Amino acid sequence: MRLLIVEDNAKLAGLMARQLGERGMAVDAVGGVEEARAALGVATYDAILLDLGLPDGDGREILRRLRAAGEGVRVLVVTARGALAERVDLLDSGADDYLVKPFSIEELLARVRALLRRPAQALAPVLSAGNVALDTRTLTLRIDGAVCEMPPRELRVLAALLSHHGTLLSRERLEQAVYSFDDEVTPNAIEAAISRLRRRLEQAGATLSVTAMRGLGYILAERAA
Numbered sequence: 001m002r003l004l005i006v007e008d009n010a011k012l013a014g015l016m017a018r019q020l021g022e023r024g025m026a027v028d029a030v031g032g033v034e035e036a037r038a039a040l041g042v043a044t045y046d047a048i049l050l051d052l053g054l055p056d057g058d059g060r061e062i063l064r065r066l067r068a069a070g071e072g073v074r075v076l077v078v079t080a081r082g083a084l085a086e087r088v089d090l091l092d093s094g095a096d097d098y099l100v101k102p103f104s105i106e107e108l109l110a111r112v113r114a115l116l117r118r119p120a121q122a123l124a125p126v127l128s129a130g131n132v133a134l135d136t137r138t139l140t141l142r143i144d145g146a147v148c149e150m151p152p153r154e155l156r157v158l159a160a161l162l163s164h165h166g167t168l169l170s171r172e173r174l175e176q177a178v179y180s181f182d183d184e185v186t187p188n189a190i191e192a193a194i195s196r197l198r199r200r201l202e203q204a205g206a207t208l209s210v211t212a213m214r215g216l217g218y219i220l221a222e223r224a225a
C-alpha cells in the first residue's frame with residue numbers, strides 16, 4: 001500500500017510517516033498543494049491523508065481536482081476542528097472520511113486501516129476538461145458537443161491524460177495506462193499516438209492541447225488563447 005501525506009507541519013508529517021511506515025506502508029510526504037500535484041502526477045497512491053490548511057492553498061482544491069478528473073483514490077482529510085465547519089461540503093466534495101486534530105496515533109492507524117479496506121471510489125464515467133468529454137464506458141469522444149472518431153489507442157492515451165488534466169503525466173504512467181489494454185505498445189508507439197492525438201484535437205477545435213515535457217512526460221492543458 002502506498003500513501004501520500006499532504007501536511008505542512010513537518011513534525012506531524014514525519015510522525016505519521018514513521019508510524020505508517022513501521023506498519024509496512026510506503027509513505028511519501030509533501031507539504032503543500034503544488035508538491036501534492038507533482039507527486040500525484042508521477043505516482044499512484046492507495047490513499048491520501050490530506051490536511052486542508054496548506055501554505056500555498058486549500059487541500060479541498062486537491063480533492064476537487066482529483067474527483068473532477070475521475071480519480072477514485074481514497075482520501076482521509078486530517079485537519080483542525082475549525083477547518084471542519086463545512087463537514088457536509090467536505091464529504092460532498094469527495095472525501096471518504098475525516099479525522100480531527102489533535103488525534104492519537106492509534107486512532108489514525110485505525111482510520112487508515114478502515115479506509116484501506118474500502119474499495120476506492122468508482123471512476124467517473126465521463127472524463128472532461130475544456131470542450132473535450134470522453135465517456136470511458138463507451139469510449140465515445142465529444143469535442144465541443146460533436147462526436148469525434150479516434151482509434152482506441154489514442155483514446156486510451158487521451159483518457160490517461162484527461163484523468164491528470166493540468167498536471168504532469170509521467171511517461172511511465174502513460175505507458176502503464178496504455179499497456180494494460182494493449183501490450184504491443186513500444187515507446188515509439190506512444191509518441192506516435194500522442195502526435196496523432198494532438199493533430200486530431202487541433203482539427204476538431206479542442207480547447208486543449210498536449211505539451212511534451214522532454215524526458216518527463218506530458219501535460220494536457222487548456223490551449224493558450
Ligand code: CA
Nearest residue numbers: 008051053054
Ligand atoms: Ca496545515
